[in-house]
Amino acid sequence: MKLNIYKQNYQIIVEYDGSKFVGWQLQKNGKSIQGEIQKVIKQVFGMHFKENIIGSGRTDAGVHALGQSANFFIYGGINPNRKKVLLNRWNFLLAKKGISILSIRTRNKNFNARRSAKERTYLYKIMNRASSIALDKNRVWHVRKKLSMNEMKKGAKLLTGTHDFSAYRSSSCTAISPIRTIKKISIKKNRNGKILIRFVSKSFLQKQVRSMVGCLKFLGEGKWDISNFKKTLNSKKRSSCAPPAPACGLYLEKVKY
Secondary structure: OOOOOOEEEEEEEEHHHHHHHOOOOOOOOOOOOHHHHHHHHHHHHHHOOOOOEEOOOOEEEOOOEEEEEEEEEEOOOOOOHHHHHHHHHHHHHHHOOOOEEEEEEEOOOOOOOOOOOEEEEEEEEEEEEOOOOOOOOOOOEOOOOOOOHHHHHHHHHHOOOEEEOHOOOOOOOOOOOOEEEEEEEEOOOOOEEEEEEEEOOOOOOHHHHHHHHHHHHHHHOOOOOOHHHHHHHHHOOOHHHHOOHHHHHEEEEEOOO
């Protein structure tokens, strides 16, 4: 059977709980978000879907998403009147897996969820209180010792801008350059003791956000002073970095095009 040679590009926005997955990217050693979504798309479109979906970022094992962006092609396209029905069917199949497709839209053939992105926002959640966690298990980093917001904000200010972030990249990071520009870092704490840290940049190195949060935590609890923090940034050595924050508190919040 010959497929219609016409291909239409589509973008989806995805929310997921990454707790039970090996990450976004398709892997042989466990279930991935990409793999689970591809299964349901193929289940509906069969031979009309033959290519992998492309995600805006390869979130690691245990990392969540509030607004992951991805795109894929369908031979022959999708009837515009069926988009709502498709979303309902896909979400019915994905519901028990902790994945939800929030929206679908038609894109031109040159749109690429990863390469076309102009800005990514990652959110990190810290529950900063002595009491145990009842509702946010596997969704926040529980830090019992009180953290100094003022000290953490000083560290965030140093990280903002263009720097060589070699000290914060994973040893397995394949990025050609360690130079990145952090456009904005905001740190806020609510009444319940939850600290929300947002990082905005065009792109990040592997484990960069979690490593920066780990260093901010050292600063906030007094293990480091601001001079130690600055030395880590300037050292360009991974060995100088604090242990990365756990994956459970990290969320890919949104992607801007």
